[in-house]
Amino acid sequence: MVARIVCDVVVPKSMIAHPARFGGTDTGACLRGDLHIESSGRVHLQNSAFSATPRMVLPALAEAHCHLDKCHSIFRMDNVGGDLLEAIERQRQDKANWTADDLAARASRGLAEAQDAGCAALRTHIDWGDTAEPPLAWTVINDLGLQSPMDVHCAALTGVTEMADESYCTAVARAVAQSNGALGAFIHGQPEIAKALTNMFDAATRFGLPLDFHVDESLEDLNGVETVADAAIACNFEGPILCGHAVSLIRKTPADLSRIVDKLQKAGITICALPTTNLYLQGRIAGTPKDRGLTCLQELRDAGVAISVASDNVGDAFCPLGQHNPMAALNLAALSAHLDPPFEDWLALITTNASRAMGLDPLYVDSAPLSKLRISDAESTADLVAGRAPLLPLANAFLEFQPPK
Template structure:
């Protein structure tokens, strides 16, 4: 996987003293200082000619031509499973809920080889790059063997793929092990030490396991000791009584944990009363825990009955956001036992979330869920258009956010339209 041409373009563009990109629209939600950035307000956008100085977007000046291009920062994918993706083609008749998917995927995993994982995960990463992503977090199943310090085969293969693509994308790996196993402090320390040694994120699956509360406490303890970020698959279901999300918030507050924490799924909030949701959301906001909604997989797996589902498999996006929680969006599973469809494209995820979660216009207001907010959820500094390096921005041949959500426009680098910026 080579990205040398893109790297050369960015290096050449960075040498530009000043350049102008005429006729662009920038979503106002992705501008940190609109009063200094300039541009003419036009609906949810600021329009004008984009002035670039010393390789960075400096300001918008009065448009010399009508806007015909949309400028966005690169996208962020906070939750995928590159170790599992693109396996559905070899599964016969897979369907059903979460437990069925876990069983089917475990059976397929027995056939995995290094070449198989490399080909599938490499394909998935290539799709994320083509969609315009510059930061990705992929979970890797961990703990199928007895030795908690033994990394699975996919762990090192993803590291190799990340190194090969390091000029174009940040790839974070999150080890995904059961909260019940982490209840053993010896196991938790050994697992966390191996994850820390390889620059990973400590993750855990929290559902209704016995010992999950002790497991969560150990996870925070070892993560604090080793300086690890945390990522939880939590309450991925609509059964009554799931309580992992509040346990995680309580543990974060009790330990005053300083690292970033991201919680995925949290579907069971749909079962809770408004009073409960407000209480839990307030704790999440106070602990600065981000929540990633995963509409594709959760719509497919959750709320199953003998007929047409009548419940959405989503978390409480609106209520969490209203309480000040950083809510973001992820693709989750792509064409595997957990979701036979899906795509590695944050814009497609946002488009589905708009429909499933009633995220009403202006659609630009939701872009932070796959850009600035998503980066913050991964512990990365947000990138807004104003002040961004040319290589951190991209162009869409579209007039509005509505256009790119409805048409799946492909992004391209700013250097395509900057004379003298490429080699």
């Protein structure tokens, strides 16, 4: 009988659904041994003689928030480097260049980058526009997603003013449902927020859609994230809700923050930090910024609120740099938000937590199909998060051997 193994690997316990049944030798934060593939396609560990430098195995990453319609457009823009509202205007101007070929070329590049980074799932926001009809980018990128080996979903990024119109909201939700997408909006202190949220939660319930909001993307005193939580609690919404940014939480008093995080936990909302774009745009002054454009990751986690991080904008008016790589986003979040070791504790932000927030089943090493497992030459999770070794498909690493008779 031919067996397939990967000799001497370590697997973080946080990435195993049932560590006690997985086998291997307990090394503290990880289990170590030879990885064997079972006839069912699942894997387990068996003890072995250890080498000097084991490799690390974990589930594929989940990119919970990016913008494939905007990515890699920075080459058309001069002197970009403003605040959020300036970036919105510069990107709006660039939409004159968004032909089907242009969108397909840039989005394909972004999808390839995410796949090379080790992703198996990706959600991209698509600017929707003033009419209820799906924009060109929605059609082009959904078609690309169907051809991708990753699980690609699009989220409609709409305006609050438009979503306050019930007929518009219903028409958008119906179109989104036909593409297995998510319903979303940009919430930034507009007067129509309450009406828009009522319409969106109702439409999401009727069409079975996940919700995904850009909310409080500012260091100003905004309260959109609490308004979303209130709306979710009021209607007992049972679907997944992802709130990206939530930067204004960093300015809340301890009492206000405690009240809000309690509601977020009760509503089952995941907060997605987007450090690349928020650190670049928020807190701009004449000189070096004094404030960090980042949400309260540690306080949220300590209060039992699900958190994630993602890549957000890559090479566009919102961020001229960036990568379609959740591990790079976690690296930056660890530096900017002081997420200390052990880094095994933070891997859920770009794997299981991110998947759940998108309405997907979380991947664990002991239950995921082989095609959704990754391996790295990183010797520790610190090396892994630092990006010192790439994530590669585990299926390419298996050796076949014939046991001696």
